[in-house]
Amino acid sequence: MAKLFGSETYARLSNQGMQIMGGYGYSLEYDMQRHFRDSRIITVSAGSSQMQRTVISRAMGLKVV
Amino acid sequence: MIHFTEEQKMMQEMVRKLVKDKVAPRAAEIDETDEFPWDIAKVFGENGLLNLVLPEEYGGVNANNTTLCIVIEEIAKVSPACGLTVFTTQALLNVLVRGGNEEQKNRFFPKFASADKICAFVLTEPNSGSDAASIQTKAILDGDSYVFNGNKIFISTGEVSDFYLVFAMTRPGEGAKGMSAFIVEKGIPGFSFGKKENKMGLRGNPTVELIFEDARVPKENLLGEEGRGWKMLTEYGNLMRTWGAASTSLGIAEGALEYATGYARERIQFGRPIGSFQAIQFMLADMAILTEAARSLIYRASWMIDQGTESSSKIEPMVSMAKCFTTDTAMKVTTDAVQILGGYGYTKDYPLERMMRDAKGVQIFDGTNQIQRVIISRNLLGKF
Numbered sequence: 001m002a003k004l005f006g007s008e009t010y011a012r013l014s015n016q017g018m019q020i021m022g023g024y025g026y027s028l029e030y031d032m033q034r035h036f037r038d039s040r041i042i043t044v045s046a047g048s049s050q051m052q053r054t055v056i057s058r059a060m061g062l063k064v065v
Numbered sequence: 066m067i068h069f070t071e072e073q074k075m076m077q078e079m080v081r082k083l084v085k086d087k088v089a090p091r092a093a094e095i096d097e098t099d100e101f102p103w104d105i106a107k108v109f110g111e112n113g114l115l116n117l118v119l120p121e122e123y124g125g126v127n128a129n130n131t132t133l134c135i136v137i138e139e140i141a142k143v144s145p146a147c148g149l150t151v152f153t154t155q156a157l158l159n160v161l162v163r164g165g166n167e168e169q170k171n172r173f174f175p176k177f178a179s180a181d182k183i184c185a186f187v188l189t190e191p192n193s194g195s196d197a198a199s200i201q202t203k204a205i206l207d208g209d210s211y212v213f214n215g216n217k218i219f220i221s222t223g224e225v226s227d228f229y230l231v232f233a234m235t236r237p238g239e240g241a242k243g244m245s246a247f248i249v250e251k252g253i254p255g256f257s258f259g260k261k262e263n264k265m266g267l268r269g270n271p272t273v274e275l276i277f278e279d280a281r282v283p284k285e286n287l288l289g290e291e292g293r294g295w296k297m298l299t300e301y302g303n304l305m306r307t308w309g310a311a312s313t314s315l316g317i318a319e320g321a322l323e324y325a326t327g328y329a330r331e332r333i334q335f336g337r338p339i340g341s342f343q344a345i346q347f348m349l350a351d352m353a354i355l356t357e358a359a360r361s362l363i364y365r366a367s368w369m370i371d372q373g374t375e376s377s378s379k380i381e382p383m384v385s386m387a388k389c390f391t392t393d394t395a396m397k398v399t400t401d402a403v404q405i406l407g408g409y410g411y412t413k414d415y416p417l418e419r420m421m422r423d424a425k426g427v428q429i430f431d432g433t434n435q436i437q438r439v440i441i442s443r444n445l446l447g448k449f
Contacts, residue, residue, distance in 0.1 A: 001354045056353055057346035060326055063338070 004052035011039040067364045073132055080139040083112055084147075092144040095269035096419050101225045102269055105147050110180040114140075114151050118158045123174040128155070130370040133308035134363060141316025142323075145423045146269040148316065150183055152309050153222040157184035157230040159305065160246065164288045164297050172285075173228075173248065185226040187249075187275060188298070189219045195436045197232075198241040198295065202277060204233035209284055211235070211247065213255070213277035221430070223273025224258045227251050231275075232298060235291045244294030248286045255280030266422030303381060303432075304370050306388040310431035311363045314395035314424060318356045321395075321420045325349065325402035345405060352398045359391040382444040389437035395424040 014035035018025035025032040043049045069077065087108045095102050109115050114136060119125025126132070133155055140148035161173060176182060193200045202215025213233060220229075229249045236243030249256065259274030289297065326349055329340030339345050366383040369375045399421040403410035410417045428434050 001357050005354050005358055050347075053347045053350035054343075056350035057340075060349055060353060061330060062326070062340040062346050062349065 001052070001056060003047060004049050004056075007039070007042040008049060010035075011043050014039040067361070067368075069131070069135070072126070073135055076126075076132060077135045077139060079112070080114070080136050083108070084140050084143045088140065088147050089143040092147075093413070093416065093419065095144060095146055096266075097268075097413070099263070099268040101271055102147060103225075105144075106150055106183060106225075107181065109147075109151060113180065115154050115183065116158070116177055116180050117151070118155050118162055119174060119177060123178050124180050125158075130304065130307060131364065131367045134312045134367050137308050137312040138316040138319070141313045142320040144269075145313050145317055145427070146267050148313050149221055149267065149270040152305075152313065153186050153226070154182070154184040156186040156302075156305055156309070157228055157248070160230055160288065160297055160301050161248065163301050164246070164293070166289075168285065169248070169288070176228075182227045183222060183225060184228045184230065185220055185222045186302075187217050187220050187229045187231040188302075189217060191216060191218050194219075195433055197298065198244065200232060200234060200244065201237070202231070202233040203237050204231075204235050204245060204247060204282070206235070206284060207281075210281040211284055211287065213249070213280040213282055215277050216259070217275040217277075218260075219262065219430075220273050220275055221267075221270055223271055223275060224261070225271055229275070230288075232294050235287075235294075241295035242292055244298070245291050246288040246294040246297050247282055248288065249280075249282050253280055253282065265425065266419070267426045300377070304384055306384050306431050307363055307367045307370065309388075310427045311359075311366075311384075311387040311391045314392040314427045315356070315359050315363055317420050317424050317427070318352075318359065318391070318395040318398040321399045321402040321417055321424075322349070322352050322356055324415075324417060324420075325352070325405045328406055339405070348401050348405060352401055355394040356398060359387075359394045362387045362390055378444065382441045385432075385437040385440040388431060389434045389441070392424070392428045392434060396421075396428055399424045 014032065017032045018036050021030065021032050024030055027033070088105055091102060091105065113124060113126065116123060116125040117128035117133060117136065120127055137148050137152055140151060158177070161169065188197055188200070190200050190202060202213065202217060204211040204213050215233065231247045231249045232244055233247065234243045235245040255278045257276045259276050262272040264272055329345050329349060330338055332339045366380065366387045369380050369383060399417060403417045403421055406415055406417055409415050412418070
């Protein structure tokens, strides 16, 4: 839950951060675009979000087919 | 992060058993009839749940913030409406314990030793909801008493309560600086009840209009000094949101998640339990993540409050985050739980539609989630 929630929160916040900064967020002069790019891989690596959900639902007693 | 004392674990276990035996079988009926459950209030009283914050000699356990969170969460798992009785009663007692003088404590506490008294928290008016400093109910000193005039609405546990914590203007027109807090007893001349709201959810806890027409309240019932009302509201009242709306909605989310998980294990479609389908598994996993995150947030905020060392500027946004996040979580979790039960979830034969209606109410009361976001962003950005 911690891995999934943390990484997806980072992805969502960096996306919103881009929006708040408008055109500047898209420029390499600012760090926000880097956060946006970095966060994108963190929801995939070290067990994707989908794998985390599989682990959680298995722990809730639901069989994985 | 979440560490409960032995006493708190025992309290949690006691309340869990009590509500399973006494409240759960009545929850649907309480919602259906919208009648205040006196039998449940009596059971709560007998088990010490109405006096929690009082000192031991008056039947209490000196409950701290976390203990109150634990109790409300457990009750709300089966009936948030019943949890409200404990919430509003502890809300008044909590302010009395912290903001009352010795004479007031000596006078009021023994009245609660019988453990059958219930209380209400009275702030909202027809023209003052989120903008609480704009209340218009007047309390003007005249001889030995304050003369009350004005109307209050949306008062939870109204009419059935014995004591009311009422916020009124001792200096009308001066906003927050002119606000004071009083304990008002039921039955004084000029204090009556008006419309009872017919609510979508949280049914069984009456939401009632209070009418003051030249009602005389003894001047000894003023809490603290004149003009201290706003400070009491922000210092004590805001913190109550952790064990008020936040714990209530955490209980709702947990109740809904547990029910939907059990259903997903049992319900067979296409020759296998629907819980074996990834579409359902991922919905339940997301519901569990949000619920656990909400629990962490509430008990972290509560821990900060109980430590008593953190500044209010650190605690205030944490409390608002806990209220906002948990109530939004309860709304999402209950909505998805109804979805998992499908057509059955939409009927009153199952508890989930009630939980969903209850969740909506908690997003609104105890400071709307929009107001919580105002508080959070003001702490990030400062005032403009």
